[in-house]
Amino acid sequence: MARGWVDFLGGPMGRFAPIGRARFWSPLRAVFTVAWVFLAFAALAKANCAGGRPDENGVLRLNWDGNRQYTSFCYNDIVPLFGGRGLDQPGFVYDYSWVEGDLTRYMEYPVLAGIFQNVMGFISRNTYFLVDKFLPDVGWYFYLTAFVMSVIWVITARMVAELTGNRIWDTLLVVASPLLIMHAFTNWDIPSIFFLVAALLSARNRKFWLAGALIGLGTAFKMWPLFALGAYLVLAIRKRSWGPFLKMVFAAAVTWLAVNLPVYLRNPQAWGEFQRLNTERSWEWTTIYAVASRAVGWTGFDSGGGTPEILNTVTLLLFLGGCIFTAVIGLMAPRDPRVAEILFLTVAFFLLFNKVWSPQYSLWLVIPAVLALPHWRLLATWMTVDMLVWPILMWHMLGTENKGIPGEILNVVVLARDGLIIAMMVLVVQQMLGRRHDKVLEAHNGKDPLLTRPAEWEERKVPA
Template identity: 75%
Template structure:
């Protein structure tokens, strides 16, 4: 971290000499960091156990090794390891008649140990276990020719990991089946991206750097860090927000486009920047990001589309034709009432698709209106939290790993530790309960009512987070992030702007008013 440079003297508006530190360009002043041991009740027990919060004479920012960033990265590795172990039982094998290790899911271990993940079964099911372009591989299912169903960049990422694992399997062939080694390689690659993501979140958190512990130490990571390929999309989103903070709007757009080519949801951040741009009456940065995102998305997708348009369309076809997922509100209503749902008899859930689209569109419109009517400029993370929250609540598909999308926006928007940890813990429990339910009542699995209860509890907590965010925007609830950054949004302004303070922490009366910043 950059330390403060030597102090300099100047005069304030009353002619008195005051001391102001030269402002850093990247990291915050260690002395201004918010200490969770003093501000967050849920953290006080751990802090007291470790020796208590720092005293007034502590040499803040002088640690030889255990800086906040290194502590955060260490916690990230611990929780990533727990995430790997939670799936490890689904990567094990047993020897066949020739002594070759084969994957062993005997005894329905994917349910009984809730280790199911998409990475293992799709290795062979999508042709990743053999050379060849991933979007050329096809198979017939129910009379329909099927292809890789993930967006282009996600499919290429899977092929990249598979190529590495196939060519290095000799390193692990004595203790893992081939697909187990593929899972390990994939987990390693995504872990690297997650640590990079944590580094960027720590910078965006500014004076509240310790809030990053909620990101890297989230209980949700234990269950879903490696359930699917969602971590790279989070990496692209956070990198885009950091680039936008640094006024590199073209780069931010490229990263948003890449994230959208990996998973659709990073596109939602443009809605947050649009709201800010309208309030500032300066749409140029927003247009830069939008154009760059569109060009990047086309550049990534066009080669696959031109090579095999049917394979490229598989993602859209599947998402159009599929019904609701087990943990959506629509499934809860169906299990509770026996209601068949929005089935119009056409085979494709046209009505359900329309309902979910309209509800999400109305949610986005509500975010825009709230963002424009709020008495103070809303923060990017607040708006993004609301948009992602509406998507999760109203979408017909809520694959449980989708919940990790909300971790970073929620932590940066409303770092109320008890509320966020309560949500993450309950949300984490949705997975084992879902697995227990899918095991079947005839096999001593849980009935649908138990799944409904945990899903409703999860949804209520997410709604509570969204309510807190709205109350912050309208000044009804203290905004901890703005208060720690001199009233600024650390996702829109650099430390040079929000760290302009006197020694006692108050804004300098002679500090120039920062020029209006745009997203």
């Protein structure tokens, strides 16, 4: 499969190839072109939820008639949260509130994600006059947000091309992922991926303070980039070299505080909404807990309403157990594990055991998977099955009274996705233990391209 792609895009570099004399095409330009094509597909996949129709006054209003968010599986959080979180109005997003029952609600995203939405709302409101004849205001907000995140994604792909090193064509697995079509614009996850990849590249270039700051920014956007520190912790223990790790931890903590503290001091209740919601919510539709509930009628660990304290504890303990398992394997391995291998296992354990698996979370796993286990057929199969979870979920959410599908079909697709991820985890563990050959190490003279620079990948020539 990889060979077919590479041949279609021009083939591998030949022995006599004149470097830098191509008229136009190069591996990077091929990657960028594929990235923009798939991002266009992603925008089109959500387009049916961003259009409108005129009201009685001739003003374009959002049109979600006929349950099109389900029937077109174009639902995304960007559109409904424009008005639902006050982004269509002037003001600071964490000052906006509304009442649900006896509870005052605020923006439920981490601070940097909320500010990003706030900035995009400001830009869209002040440029809407350019397209008010063609789009509703929320549609313009969606497309503007999608464009900005597309630019961020292309920059991310450029950094991934650096991290893939001598296997630059593996970047195609990232930019041509079916998951990108389905979930690039389901939520605001792309900037958090950017921060993580930028941190990995900075650490590769020995810029540990910058790497830590980027992890802090990523954590202020979505929590999961913090998991990268676990990989560097395992390596610090193995190498007994604590300086780089401690620099990253300190820089991450200071950066996270610098972003969060002003919002906390301004409105502690709004700042704490993210933690409150994630503590009090129950499981999401595509988690292992929801599968068990649909399959056998299980009502959960907790009885009655209120905060699911036992579920929270179980998910935390399972994830911590996964982290300990990953660390033990990393410390026992006959060679130093690669950063991508530890990061992939950590993110995978989080997704499998967490009580919330919003389907766009699967985007988090794409780059760690490609860097850890560049087996094209396996990864393409997983991403395709994972992509199908979303339309099947949307079809199920219609309800059987509206010709929706029963939960058993959703269970099959979710279990297939989870099974493929577990299979990938097994292969990564075998790779770490030296029981499977590592394509990445083979391409880089036994070096981890996330820890070493290109000059270190060259063969050492023994003098005659």
